[in-house]
Amino acid sequence: MIELNLNPCTKFTTDAIGKPGQRTFFIQGETDNETITLIYEKIQLQSLIVAIIRFFENLHEKYPDLSHEEGKFSESDMRITPPVDPLFRIGDLNLTFDPDQDKVCIVAKEIIFEQEDPASQMKAQEEARIVNYWCLREQLSQFVNWGVELLQRGRPICPLCNEPIEPEGHLCPKKNGHKKH
Ligand SMILES: [Zn+2]
Numbered sequence: 001m002i003e004l005n006l007n008p009c010t011k012f013t014t015d016a017i018g019k020p021g022q023r024t025f026f027i028q029g030e031t032d033n034e035t036i037t038l039i040y041e042k043i044q045l046q047s048l049i050v051a052i053i054r055f056f057e058n059l060h061e062k063y064p065d066l067s068h069e070e071g072k073f074s075e076s077d078m079r080i081t082p083p084v085d086p087l088f089r090i091g092d093l094n095l096t097f098d099p100d101q102d103k104v105c106i107v108a109k110e111i112i113f114e115q116e117d118p119a120s121q122m123k124a125q126e127e128a129r130i131v132n133y134w135c136l137r138e139q140l141s142q143f144v145n146w147g148v149e150l151l152q153r154g155r156p157i158c159p160l161c162n163e164p165i166e167p168e169g170h171l172c173p174k175k176n177g178h179k180k181h
Pocket of ligand 1: 158159160161162163170171172173174
């Protein structure tokens with residue numbers, strides 16, 4: 001395993017590029033002298049958001065004196081910094097907390113594709129990379145709020161009723177719900 005540590009992240013964010021329904025999702029962290037961008041799936045962003053929210057709940061239960069996260073962000077700060085040149089595609093995503101630093105580490109592990117023989121499989125395991133993004137709780141709170149907004153925006157909006165159009169189609173209340181459009 002090759003580990004890369006971004007500590008502390010001066011910026012930690014996610015973004016999506018492409019048309020609604022065909023967007024590619026990225027995670028990006030920066031230190032003063034390094035930027036690492038990774039590619040992942042929308043579902044992984046959704047899971048990460050849920051994991052961070054649950055993590056904060058448990059954390060505040062365990063450490064009741066801990067300050068609360070505000071989570072206010074400005075969109076221009078959250079947009080990904082070009083060039084978008086992802087290092088790898090994420091397989092596993094985890095998070096850990098360091099109470100001494102009061103920092104959360106987002107651990108992104110490279111996806112490993114199944115190899116034909118055990119030797120190649122072992123080599124792939126050994127060569128897999130890990131990026132540790134060390135963030136403040138506040139940064140992650142902003143990440144969550146921005147991520148939720150990003151997910152919402154991906155769905156095209158029906159011009160008649162202003163409701164999102166799901167990939168499987170849309171029963172529009174303005175058309176009495178009879179027709180899909
Ligand atoms: Zn509609």
